[in-house]
Amino acid sequence: MKGSVIDVKPVSLAYGRISLNIMVPDRAVFIEPKSLAGLPDEKMAVQKALRQPTGTPPLKDMVNPKDTVAIVISDMTRPTPNHKLVPWLLEELSHVPKENFVIINGLGSHRDNTKEELIQMLGQEVVNTVRVINHNAFESEELVLVGKNSYGSDVYLNKTYVNCSFKIVTGFIEPHFFAGFSGGPKGICPGIAGISTIQDFHNAEMIGDKNSTWGVIEGNIVQDAATQNCLMAKPDFMLNVTLNGKKEITGVFAGELIAAHRIGCAFVKDHAMYPVDQLFDIVITTNSGYPLDQNLYQTVKGLSAAAQVVKEGGAILSCSECSDGVPAHGNYAKILKMKNTPQELLTMISNPEFRIFDQWQVQAQALIQSKADCYLYSSLDPQTVREAKLIPVVSPCEAITELLEKMPGASVAVLPLGPLTIPYVK
Secondary structure (H helix, E strand, C coil), rough: CCCCCCEEEEEEEEEEEECCCCCCCCCEEECCCCCCCCCCCCHHHHHHHHCCCCCCCCCHCCCCCCCCCCEEECCCCCCCCCCHHHHHHHHHHCCCHHHEEEEEEECCCCCCCCCCHHHHHHHHHHHCCCCCEEECCHHHHHHHEEECCCCCCEEEEEEEHHHCEEHHHHHHHCCCCCEECCEEEEEEEEEECCCHHHHHHHHHHHEEEEEEECCEEEEEEHHHHHHHHHCCCCCCEEEEEEEEECCCCCEEEEEEEEEHHHHHHHHHHHHHHHCCCEEEEEEEEECCCCCCCCCHHHHHHHHHHCCCCCCEEEEEEECCCCCCCCCCCCHHEEEEEEECCCCCCCCHCCCCCCCCHHHHHHHHHHHHHHCCEEEEEEECCHHHHHHHEEEEECCHHHHEEEEEEEEEEEEEEEEECHHEEEECCC
């Protein structure tokens, strides 16, 4: 570290499709998930879960050859191994004609995935032989009203999904900065919900609630809304997995939606929630590499993980490639430019009359920036980073050196895998 007289050591950070090697102070505390090896035979583990599920009969016994079967998957911004899970599901249900299946890409409010991306996600054979559709949250003709939840929200879901006689939701479980944990009900809401439902689900009150945070299920109104919305057209079967830093499957959770998801969440909490003794002056984080760090919108998750253990007035340095830009799709970048400071953004968003999709991500980011200075090392140009109210960084090592010069003796924490590990003060 140029100009530094402190002892340093190397660290490898997840960044894009490769690793980013930097130097950090020798005293830095490393916050990583418990080391879990990938399952020795992933296919066998999935088959066992499908045949011995939690709370339901074996999947094969539940599906009639005449059923129309929807398989909901997560989109390109998630590392769910769709290319493994979907073919294994189709193989298990080989008694059902291929033309009876539809795979629904649960985009929420994200952009459509291209055919090339769908092939990357699912494999050429699946895309060639099974109907695959991108969910469109903005097209009313593709949605159907399934009910109203206890928060007063009209719940619109994908019409194709609702009309299928057998429904399967897939996904992976990790800590989530609003809903406590991903997977389970979130595959349906926001995955295949209408935009007005997504906006209600992510409104300022929901996101600002003290229990709408990492690792919390009970009392989490975001998780509760997702669950209520999902149960109005409940999946007949859930298949979720957990992953390690190498994106290998470490656990398989299948069967009845709520029961199987809760078991998966408990497994994740035991391995991915990391207790620490103190808050830190400087926290260095990532967004766990590709695909999670492919845009700035998703990068907020890594910032949020770091914010759990940064001191008020401290600094967060995020290393997130953002190969897909801000992105161009959606209102995230537009909203960030509407005000000059994070606090002004929060005031604007908290006004019930302000209602634009993607405001939830800006709200989460602004809350973090109200607590700490946020620096970003990425492939984005510096002006784009500044317009997002973040501080652009050319060299992570130089940025760390400058921060340590401003804060002599500063305590430092490093999250090499970003939001795959969620720290909390004991």
